[in-house]
Amino acid sequence: MSQRQPTLSELFLDFFWPNRCPFCGEIIAPQQHCCPDCLASFPPPPDVFVPLLDAAFSFTTYTPEAARAIHLLKFYNQPKLGAVLAKLIFRTFEQELADCRIDCICATPMHPKKQRERGYNQAERMATELARLCQLPCLPLLEKTVQTSAQHTLSAEQRKHNLRGSCRVALPDEVKEKRILVVDDVITTGATMNEAAHALRQAGAAWVGGISFAHPSFEDEYAFSKDIASISTKKIAHTSKA
Numbered sequence: 001m002s003q004r005q006p007t008l009s010e011l012f013l014d015f016f017w018p019n020r021c022p023f024c025g026e027i028i029a030p031q032q033h034c035c036p037d038c039l040a041s042f043p044p045p046p047d048v049f050v051p052l053l054d055a056a057f058s059f060t061t062y063t064p065e066a067a068r069a070i071h072l073l074k075f076y077n078q079p080k081l082g083a084v085l086a087k088l089i090f091r092t093f094e095q096e097l098a099d100c101r102i103d104c105i106c107a108t109p110m111h112p113k114k115q116r117e118r119g120y121n122q123a124e125r126m127a128t129e130l131a132r133l134c135q136l137p138c139l140p141l142l143e144k145t146v147q148t149s150a151q152h153t154l155s156a157e158q159r160k161h162n163l164r165g166s167c168r169v170a171l172p173d174e175v176k177e178k179r180i181l182v183v184d185d186v187i188t189t190g191a192t193m194n195e196a197a198h199a200l201r202q203a204g205a206a207w208v209g210g211i212s213f214a215h216p217s218f219e220d221e222y223a224f225s226k227d228i229a230s231i232s233t234k235k236i237a238h239t240s241k242a
């Protein structure tokens, strides 16, 4: 993917410990993030609809391949995969993110108890790498105050009520009048992003955008969001360059 030539030390390391595609295990060039076949398995995303966000981006559609990548990240103790997903997002939206004049990046928060169980917050791993690539600060602006049910186990209506008031701003001085990008692994109905955006706006954020690795197609979303047509939406059109 990158055109940069590998350094001698990278060639040496690659000889003994070849770089492998994090999704399928194929040997790949030292500078590649994943193999061409896996990259091709991630189709461009549908438009992302999140009412409280000023802009919303997603790298790919929530296909079985994307779901598997996120499953590996979340449940197979592969926090480094978060950096790979962030790199794929960055190479797709580098210009759009620059145009948004973002001040600070943060992750959707995870309740401390759940984070202790998993060992890491996968969204935070993605946010850290995305911020490094964008040369922006990544700060723990949000914190989860209530341990809520896993969103994927609930209906669209239950998702909205499940999260209400569950997240608050931890660093208000870093939020006031700032342009903030929130990172999550998946944007499904947008309930999690809305909750984050609501808290950030209440604390005086000037602009709130959201970005994720995957977003379901309208048909999939409709399956668990029968009332989607009634949701007041702000449509942010974008196309993937992947």
Ligand SMILES: [Zn+2]
Binding pocket: 021, 022, 023, 024, 025, 026, 034, 035, 036, 037, 038, 039
């Ligand atoms: Zn692969």
